[in-house]
Amino acid sequence: MSHSELINLTIAEARDKLARREFFARELVEAHIAAMDATRPLNAYVTETAEKAMEAAKRSDDRRDHIREIGGSCASMEGIPIAIKDMFCTEGVPSTACSKILKGFVPAYESTVSANLLRHGSIMLGKVSNDEFAMGSSNTTSAFGAVKNPWKRADDAADLVPGGSSGGSAVAVASRAAMCATGTDTGGSIRQPAAFCGIAGLKPTYGRCSRWGIVAFASSLDQAGPMARTARDCAIMLEAMAGFDPKDSTSVDKPVPNFEAALTGEVKGLKIGVPKEYRAPGMTSEIEALWEQGIAWLKDAGAEIVEVSLPHTKYALPAYYIIAPAEASSNLARYDGLRYGQRVSGANLTEMYENSRGEGFGPEVKRRILMGTYVLSAGYYDAYYRQAQKVRRLVSNDFSEAFQKCDALLTPTTPTPAFAIGENADDPLAMYLNDVLTVTVNLAGLPGMSVPAGLDQKGLPLGLQIVGRAWDEETVLRIGDVIEQQSGFNSLPAGLAKL
Ligand code: GLN
Secondary structure (H helix, E strand, O other), X not given: OOHHHHHOOOXXXXXXXXXXXXXXXXXXXXXXXXXXXXXXXXXXXXXXXXXXXXHHHHHHHHHHHHHHHHOOOOOOOOOOEEEEEOOEOEOOEOOOOOOHHHXXXXXXXXXXXXXXXXXXXXXXXXXXXXXXXXXXXXXXXXXXXXXXXXXXXXXXXXXXXXXXXXXXXXXXXXXXXXXXXXXXXXXXXOHHHHHHHOOEEEEOOOOOOOOOOEOOXXXXXXXXXXXXXXXXXXXXHHHHXXXXXXXXXXXXXXXXXXXXXXXXXXXXXXXXXXXXXXXXOOOOHHHHHHHHHHHHHHHHOOOEEEEEOOOOHHHHHHHHHHHHHHHHHHHHHHOOOOOOOOOOOOOOHHHHHHHHHHHHOOHHHHHHHHHHHHHHOOOOHHHHHHHHHHHHHHHHHHHHHHHHHOXXXXXXXXOOOOOEOOOOOOOHHHHHHHHOOOHHHHHHOOOEEEEEEEEOOOOOEEEEEEEEOOOOXXXXXXXXXXXXXXXXXXXXXXXXXXX
């Protein structure tokens, strides 16, 4: 098969073809390394590990030969080339959270999620970019520079953001420079970039994937998840990533289902809730129309549509921007110039701390540390932090009530399509509005997925979000798969057709 045919396969297709020996893992990996080279101007990768990947591919082919001889079956992602977000610690490979303060940090250990993926046979191509410490919605705050979306508006040449914080992951997958990538999602960082880049991305239930070895942003919200081109590929990847981990006290000891088996193509009899509060201010009419279209698709496929109310939705974003910075300010206290990464010396110990933190953190990270420290300080804790925690409970209760009436919710993922690099840059509040439809799901710890469902008039991809009950990723994936079938979305960015 040609390189172009190989990089356009889904994981499910590649898995089946590898099993039938239509090609070797080393050919699949080689084709993706060529795509990494060709798409380098998009700046998705921050560390490429092509040589290691080729060696791993040879070992994968050997393993497959051996298993064939003894008559066993291969691991679920044997030979599949993947990208890992730079928030994950990878043994012997720089892991920086795309911050200057972690420059030069090479972990001596592997995060549980990436270790699980490797154990299932996948092959790491390299580390991909994110907003510094996963704080952002545009992947413009990475210490490695902005990442570019492979999609462009039909009528202008402006470079668009890929969304964030998992922008590098979304771009690597959309531009065929990886078959899938890990993401982390604290307030929308898997779903929003997936929507902006025309791919699928799933934030699992809090506790489904281990957070061990992932650079912590806001520990009560952070969750790792799969980003891939189809719901089926997300199902395959999630099964390989997930599972109980005694090293993470918030990891939950539940069996990992066969997520792919949940994709029955059927939604007949399912009740889909449509929350009226998700008509966000500033939402484009095309996104509203796509939402209506999504509702119609599911209805046609036999689902029952019910209107539900999530009355505290409008308080979710302000609550998130108190809770997330509060946790971040505590988590980021460990970067003091002594233990990890970059140190900037000073006349005494305090000055060394100040210099290291002052030079190491970028402006958005500093803003979050300041906000977080403020809302946790003695005089303001009750007024802000405690109030935000109460709002969090109310948001979560809203979902519990809605799920008395329905099995899953359907909403848009974002209020707008991808915007140009530089837009919203001087207005943090405008940037924060990107998350208005996604943060609720993190506050409540629920599974949420974005699937690409159509293009706007300028040719940019738009996503629909499916939210499920806790631990019910299966229903979320099943609905996502049906929307994908109905929309017939072709996720190839126009500019990449010639690759
Ligand atoms: N954009 C949101 C933020 O800046 C969410 C980030 C995330 O999910 N990591 O906090």
